[in-house]
Amino acid sequence: MKRVRILLADDHTMFCAGLQELLEPDYEVIGSVGDGRALLNVASDLKPDLVLVDLGMPLLNGLDAGRELKKRMPRVKLIFLTMNPDSDVASEALRIGASGYLLKSSGRDELMQAVRNAMEGLSYVTPQIRRAIEQSYIRDPRSLSRPRHLSDRQREVLQMLAEGQSMKEIAYILHISTRTVRFHKYKLMEELRITTNSELVRYAIKHSIISPP
Template identity: 50%
Template sequence: MRRARVLLADDHRIVAEGLKSILEPEFELVGIVEDGRTLVEAVEKLQPDVVVADVSMPLLNGIEAMRQFKKKYKNIAVVILTMHTDVMYAAEAFEAGASGYVLKHSASSELVTAVSNAYRGRTYITPLLAGSLLQFHKQKSQEPFDESTRLTGRQREVLQLIAEGHSVKEIASILGISPKTVEFHKYSMMESLGLKTSVELVRYAVKHGIVDK
């Protein structure tokens, strides 16, 4: 079997260099990117076999970036590599289409296995969270679902940029939409989530893993 072509996404250069040293002996590393929007563009250009992506990245987080490129490239496997031990992040990652979930402190011992499994069409989750993820899904299946809390992809994009401190004009420029449309998304989210201020909106983004703390 040929070596898997891997694209790495992590906004911390020192961490990325360490991950590069783990990945290069086993796989063909086709590129390293530092934010979610560049990741989506790189997937389009390079079409790797496997993407290794951090959750917390500027402009667009790793899970949202995955949701975007998975619409067109369903066969590209994704391994999420993160510091987050909260099982909620893992659940959301797999729901969005991830094939693997590895904690950064376990990367030296688990990342190669996770990427190899993803390349072969298998799933890998760090053993530390496997039991918790199963329990999370069991509990979630027993809870009533509130449709009003499900944001659209565009709303999640706007929310992340708001939480990162970008102005309405900056968000409009980044997303290629009008400032009025940004405002519409902002107040639609606040209404559907029952929030009254921008501060509450930012807290929601942090709580639900759309941005890092």
């Protein structure tokens, strides 16, 4: 029987090594990447069945990378493995097509259950977050389908600005002109009614586009 091919996406090398050790008796770990852009670049070549992805990756966060990956490879399974216990973020992960959402404090058995569920077409959310999602949905049935305020490109630019990348560096990474980066920056600042770079950083942290320092 063909073993499930798993790709790891997390910027902590030692954590990836530990995950690989946990998974390899039962699954084939085909590689690891340290940022969201690298994930998008290698996934089409490696063709994983499932990706274990962290939220707080540089250059492109796990949520936005996962959203784009599901557009490109609809059949790939996504499980978010993160330190972020925010039920709103978990809801958004499920909305984009994730099969699971676990905390990094979860045990091995929970991880294995999530992988099995994903490959069987089911979902798995760590219990404390699942309860929070259910309570949020009871209060507001629209909470699982909140529209995104920013475009994908604006979110990309926002993340890299908040991480301290210069406009020139962002233009190089995104293969666009510095002038276009500048346009996106001031457009999103206008839409968000933000006037300073520090406010941009606070917004990015608050909305889980980057992780707190």
